Structures are given as C-alpha cells and as structure tokens.
Amino acid sequence: MAVTTAERAATPTKRRKNAFSDGQGTLAAILLSPTLLVMFIVTGIPIVMSVTESFFRKNDGIDPVTGAVKSGTDFVGIQNFTDIFAHPATVAGVFGSMDRLINAFLNTTVFTIVCVILETILGVIMALIMAKAFRGRGIVRASILVPWAIPTIVSAMMWKLIFNTSGVANKVLGLADNPILWLADNKYSQWAIITADVWKTAPFIGLLTLAGLQTIPAEVYEAAKVDGANAWQTFTKITLPMVKPALVVAVLFRTLDTLRMFDLPYGMIGPNKYSVETLSMFAYQEAQQTRYGQAAAYSIFLFFYIVLVAFLFVKLLGADVIGDEELRAVNAQRKRMKELHKKQAKATKAVRTTITSGGSAS
Amino acid sequence: MTPDELAALNKSSHDAKWWLGKVGTIVGMAFIVIYCLLPFYWMLISSFRLPTMGQSTDYWPSPASIENYTGVFSEQNNFLRAILNSVVISVTTTVLTLIFGIVGAYALARLRFAAKGLVLSLIIGASMFPGVTLLVPLFKMFTGTYDWFPNWLNTYQAAIIPSLSFGLPLAVWNLTAFFRQLPVELEQAAMVDGCTPGEAFRKVILPLAAPGVFTTAILTFIAVWNEYMIALSFLQSRDMKTATVALSQFTGNLGYNIPYGSIMAAGVITTIPLLILVLFFQRRIVAGLTAGGVK
Numbered sequence: 001m002a003v004t005t006a007e008r009a010a011t012p013t014k015r016r017k018n019a020f021s022d023g024q025g026t027l028a029a030i031l032l033s034p035t036l037l038v039m040f041i042v043t044g045i046p047i048v049m050s051v052t053e054s055f056f057r058k059n060d061g062i063d064p065v066t067g068a069v070k071s072g073t074d075f076v077g078i079q080n081f082t083d084i085f086a087h088p089a090t091v092a093g094v095f096g097s098m099d100r101l102i103n104a105f106l107n108t109t110v111f112t113i114v115c116v117i118l119e120t121i122l123g124v125i126m127a128l129i130m131a132k133a134f135r136g137r138g139i140v141r142a143s144i145l146v147p148w149a150i151p152t153i154v155s156a157m158m159w160k161l162i163f164n165t166s167g168v169a170n171k172v173l174g175l176a177d178n179p180i181l182w183l184a185d186n187k188y189s190q191w192a193i194i195t196a197d198v199w200k201t202a203p204f205i206g207l208l209t210l211a212g213l214q215t216i217p218a219e220v221y222e223a224a225k226v227d228g229a230n231a232w233q234t235f236t237k238i239t240l241p242m243v244k245p246a247l248v249v250a251v252l253f254r255t256l257d258t259l260r261m262f263d264l265p266y267g268m269i270g271p272n273k274y275s276v277e278t279l280s281m282f283a284y285q286e287a288q289q290t291r292y293g294q295a296a297a298y299s300i301f302l303f304f305y306i307v308l309v310a311f312l313f314v315k316l317l318g319a320d321v322i323g324d325e326e327l328r329a330v331n332a333q334r335k336r337m338k339e340l341h342k343k344q345a346k347a348t349k350a351v352r353t354t355i356t357s358g359g360s361a362s
Numbered sequence: 363m364t365p366d367e368l369a370a371l372n373k374s375s376h377d378a379k380w381w382l383g384k385v386g387t388i389v390g391m392a393f394i395v396i397y398c399l400l401p402f403y404w405m406l407i408s409s410f411r412l413p414t415m416g417q418s419t420d421y422w423p424s425p426a427s428i429e430n431y432t433g434v435f436s437e438q439n440n441f442l443r444a445i446l447n448s449v450v451i452s453v454t455t456t457v458l459t460l461i462f463g464i465v466g467a468y469a470l471a472r473l474r475f476a477a478k479g480l481v482l483s484l485i486i487g488a489s490m491f492p493g494v495t496l497l498v499p500l501f502k503m504f505t506g507t508y509d510w511f512p513n514w515l516n517t518y519q520a521a522i523i524p525s526l527s528f529g530l531p532l533a534v535w536n537l538t539a540f541f542r543q544l545p546v547e548l549e550q551a552a553m554v555d556g557c558t559p560g561e562a563f564r565k566v567i568l569p570l571a572a573p574g575v576f577t578t579a580i581l582t583f584i585a586v587w588n589e590y591m592i593a594l595s596f597l598q599s600r601d602m603k604t605a606t607v608a609l610s611q612f613t614g615n616l617g618y619n620i621p622y623g624s625i626m627a628a629g630v631i632t633t634i635p636l637l638i639l640v641l642f643f644q645r646r647i648v649a650g651l652t653a654g655g656v657k
Contacts, residue, residue: 024475025476029475032465032466032481035465035530038526041523043496046527047495050495053502129391132383136391138644140391142644143394144394145648150636151587151606151629151636153590153606153607157629158629164417166419203398207651253490260493260494263590267590280494287494287497287501287595292501296499299492299494306492
C-alpha cells in the first residue's frame with residue numbers, strides 16, 4: 001500500500017519532457033541554422049582537422065635506406081604528445097633547461113597567474129575609485145577605454161620602444177647608466193610583457209567591476225553603516241560578495257584570453273625567444289616550419305588546458321557565463337525535481353526492503 | 363533649532379574626513395587617467411620626433427616634426443594600402459557577422475526550445491577557443507598543400523572567414539543580451555494588430571534594437587581591426603598586408619635600425635579611428651561590453 005501512495009504522489013509531478021520546449025523548436029532551428037552552419041564551417045571543421053593532424057608527423061631528415069630526403073607525412077599516433085618525455089627538445093628558458101613545450105606551458109601559466117592577479121587587484125581599485133566619483137567620470141571612462149581600444153600589436157610596439165635599452169623605462173627608473181635589458185631573452189623580458197598586458201587589461205576589469213558595483217543598492221551600505229561596520233568590513237562583507245558574479249565572469253574571460261596570449265610577446269620580444277614563448281607562439285612557430293602535426297598537437301594541448309581552466313572556474317567559483325535567467329530558473333527547477341525524485345525513490349526502496357525482508361522471513 | 367545646532371549640522375557635512383575622501387577620489391581618478399594615457403602619450407610624442415630621433419627620451423619632441431607621418435605613407439611602407447585592406451576585411455566581417463548574428467540571436471533571446479542551453483554553451487565555447495588551434499589546419503589548407511583546395515594565400519577571404527570564428531560568437535552574444543532587454547509584449551502587441559511574427563520582428567523589434575546592433579557592429583569592427591595572428595599568417599604579400607601586420611614589419615633604411623618613429627606614427631594612425639569611435643560612443647560601448655561580458 002505504501003508503494004501505491006508513493007506512485008500516486010509521483011504522478012502529479014510528472015511534467016513535460018522538456019521544460020524548455022514550447023513547440024518552437026522548428027522555428028528556432030530555421031533561425032539558428034545559418035549561424036550554426038557558419039560556426040561549424042569556421043570552427044567545427046578546423047577542430048576536427050586539427051585533431052586528425054595531431055596524429056601525423058611530417059617526415060624530415062634523410063631516409064636511411066634510400067639516402068633520399070624524406071617527404072610526405074606518417075601516422076605517428078600519440079607520439080607527438082609522448083615525445084615531450086621520450087625525446088625532449090631541450091631549451092633554456094627562465095625556469096631552467098627543459099622541453100620546449102613544458103617551457104612554453106610554464107611561461108603561459110606564469111603569465112596568466114601573475115597578469116590576472118595584478119589586473120584584478122588594480123581593476124577593482126579603479127572601479128572603487130570610479131564608483132566614488134561624481135564629477136569627471138566621463139573623462140575617466142574615456143581614458144580607461146584608450147588602452148582597451150589600442151590594438152595589442154600597436155601596444156606591443158609601443159612598450160617595445162618604452163622598454164628599449166636606451167628607452168624611457170630605464171631613464172625613469174634611474175638606470176640609464178646601468179640599463180636593464182628588458183627586451184633581451186631573460187626574466188626581465190617576462191616582467192616587461194606582464195607590465196604591458198596589465199596596462200592594457202586592468203582598466204577593462206575595472207570597467208566590468210564598476211558595472212557590477214552600480215547594481216548594489218545604496219540601502220545596503222546605509223544598513224551596514226547603521227550597524228556600525230567599518231570601511232574594511234563593508235568592503236569584504238558587502239561590496240566583494242555582491243560584485244562577485246560580475247567580477248568572476250570578467251576574470252574568467254581575462255584568464256582564458258591570457259592563456260592564448262600571442263600578439264604581445266610576438267610583437268615585443270619576437271619569435272623563438274624561449275623566455276617569453278607561450279603555447280600559442282610555440283604552436284604557431286611549428287606551423288610556420290610546416291611541422292603541422294606537432295603544431296596541431298601543441299595547440300590541442302593548449303585547447304585542453306583552456307577547457308580545464310574554464311571548467312574549474314565554473315565549478316569552483318560558480319561563474320555564470322551564460323547568464324540566461326530562463327535557463328537558470330529551469331535548471332534550478334530540474335535540480336529540485338531530481339532531489340524530490342531521489343527522496344521518493346529512497347522512500348520506495350525503504351518500503352520494498354521491508355516487503356522483501358518480510359517475504360524472506362516467511 | 364538654534365543657530366549653534368544649525369552650524370553644527372552644516373559643519374558635519376564638510377568635516378576633515380569628507381575632504382580627505384574628496385581629495386582621495388580626485389587623486390585616485392588622476393592616477394587612473396595618467397596610468398591609462400601616459401604610455402599612449404609616449405607613443406604620440408615619439409611619432410612627432412624627427413625620424414632620426416625615434417629613440418630619444420626627451421619628454422617633449424624637439425624639434426617637432428610630421429616627417430614620420432609623411433614617411434608612413436611613402437612608397438616603401440605602402441601603409442595606405444594596408445589601411446585599405448584592414449577596412450575591407452573589418453567591414454566585410456562585421457556585415458557578415460551581423461547578418462548571421464541578428465537572426466540567430468533573436469531566436470536565442472525569444473524562443474524556447476530544447477537545445478537552447480547547448481547552443482549558448484557552444485557559442486560561448488567557440489569564443490573562448492584558442493585561435494592557434496584553428497589556424498594550424500587552416501594554414502595547411504590555405505597554403506595550397508592539398509590538391510582539392512585552392513591556394514588562398516594573400517586573398518581577403520583567407521582573413522575574413524577565420525575572423526568569423528571569433529566575430530560571430532561575439533556578435534551573437536551581445537545581440538542576445540540586447541534582444542532580451544526588449545519586452546516581449548512589443549511583438550505581442552504588433553501581432554495583435556495583425557503583423558506576422560516576421561513583420562513584428564522587422565517593423566517593431568529591429569528598429570528598437572538598432573542601438574544594440576550598432577554597438578555590436580562597433581565591438582566586432584574593433585575586434586577584427588585589432589586582429590593580428592590570422593592576418594600575419596595569410597596576408598604576406600606587400601599589397602595584402604593589414605595595418606596591424608604592416609606596422610609591425612616596417613623596416614628602416616639601415617637594416618637593423620628599427621624605425622620607431624614611423625612605427626609609432628603608424629600606430630597612432632591605426633588607433634585614431636578606434637579612439638574616435640570610443641570617444642563618441644563610450645556609453646554604448648561600455649553598455650555593450652558589460653552586457654555581453656565578452657573580451
């Protein structure tokens with residue numbers, strides 16, 4: 001009897017197969033098909049080709065049997081990936097001698113972590129200042145958009161001039177007599193890149209954070225003031241949590257953008273400079289040498305790295321990238337229903353156990 | 363209320379702390395403006411030096427000269443042609459992304475269908491995609507490695523088609539955000555008045571969404587204009603280079619001597635159209651950036 005009660009309870013909760021579908025699926029398909037078709041051609045096909053390519057390798061060197069220069073490509077399986085360990089191509093970067101791919105991976109990771117942390121701190125400070133300002137906000141906003149609008153390669157050339165050995169950076173730092181070689185292949189060149197990247201993108205984070213700040217109602221701050229919160233408490237307990245959704249999305253986009261950094265080191269320091277070589281640059285250089293197999297393998301490696309980071313952001317920090325309210329509501333409802341079903345299933349199971357145990361007892 | 367109390371009330375709003383906050387804000391804003399503009403100032407004054415003084419560290423060009431600007435357009439640098447190429451590629455890509463993006467974004471903003479979450483994830487995923495992953499197979503394809511594919515090296519379509527891969531997600535994303543802001547009752551009212559859904563979209567929604575479409579166009583244009591890697595790969599001949607590639611490859615008269623003066627002048631010329639867009643439409647651009655949250 002308990003079973004039938006549970007079943008009856010479940011029946012009214014039975015809903016349409018998909019809460020999204022409104023019978024407009026066909027229309028949606030027609031309207032979306034051009035976009036999806038273009039995306040499939042310009043993104044989907046190259047991805048598939050890239051994955052296939054990564055299992056091949058261009059023959060080079062001289063054939064030991066015939067003595068002729070080898071040509072064509074060979075299927076090598078995952079050897080393009082395993083060669084990192086089996087046959088490392090050792091280069092000397094900032095982090096010591098290691099395989100070129102690992103070196104590029106470390107460079108990319110260090111750039112990303114350092115740049116994003118500095119950008120976020122600077123950006124939040126800028127947003128807090130701008131939120132306080134009543135006059136002159138227009139001028140600040142216009143000037144904040146300048147670094148964002150300058151093409152990355154132009155900013156790379158600009159910073160190349162600034163960081164020149166006899167350039168203005170050494171002059172301002174008082175190092176004109178004993179200059180730092182910012183653009184040579186060394187650890188200072190990493191800091192030159194980081195400076196240029198932070199300059200260009202911190203204002204952008206500031207802009208997005210400001211938009212988040214402006215959605216916080218003034219009443220919340222007044223309430224905190226009445227409760228006797230000091231400035232630091234207000235910042236950590238109110239401002240940060242309420243601006244977090246906007247900030248997390250901004251930081252996520254910046255992180256993914258920095259992971260594929262190419263223009264800045266390429267323009268400022270140049271190709272084949274191991275201290276600043278990122279994964280994008282390494283894969284690009286390999287493609288330039290027509291070693292498409294290796295290039296594809298390294299770019300796929302970068303792709304998976306980016307996917308992993310994006311996944312961690314969404315899971316750990318709860319970045320709501322899509323931001324569709326309808327979707328969010330339906331997903332929340334789905335989750336609730338799932339939990340309800342689970343509970344009911346548990347109840348049913350408990351009932352059944354008693355029946356079976358009763359049966360076995362008899 | 364006694365005059366003393368009134369004085370106390372007036373005083374409390376302008377005490378030392380208030381002034382400290384006020385001065386702090388002004389100093390902070392000055393810091394932001396200087397931070398953002400100082401490197402650009404360096405580019406600007408370096409472009410107004412004599413071509414032989416490109417690496418000078420004077421804080422003011424002496425003597426000031428526009429020789430770098432005339433030099434940029436010289437036969438040797440061919441920069442006018444490069445700007446033209448950039449315009450062709452950016453405008454074509456922007457128009458294409460808008461044509462495809464408007465219809466798709468409208469469906470995403472208004473209709474309810476099963477695969478909506480999947481499509482949104484696909485689009486956002488595509489915008490996060492590393493460009494080099496797409497570039498490697500295209501590099502092989504466009505350079506005439508395969509018999510079945512024409513050699514597209516140094517053609518406009520070789521830059522335009524890969525640019526769609528980041529332009530289209532950006533456009534769809536922004537437009538979806540804009541369409542969502544328009545109340546659905548607008549179309550319903552139009553349809554009650556006898557419009558078909560298509561007419562309601564064309565006659566009611568599209569005119570209202572014009573600011574959003576315009577903002578999306580600006581953002582896409584800027585993104586494509588600033589693109590470097592694709593142009594560097596596929597547009598290598600003298601007459602096909604885009605502005606960003608051309609200026610990074612200026613060569614001096616004396617081999618090793620980097621012509622910083624003309625590079626900075628070219629950088630200023632490449633940036634000016636964007637700065638004008640930014641100054642005129644800053645409110646819209648900020649709204650677009652925060653609504654889309656992309657790039």
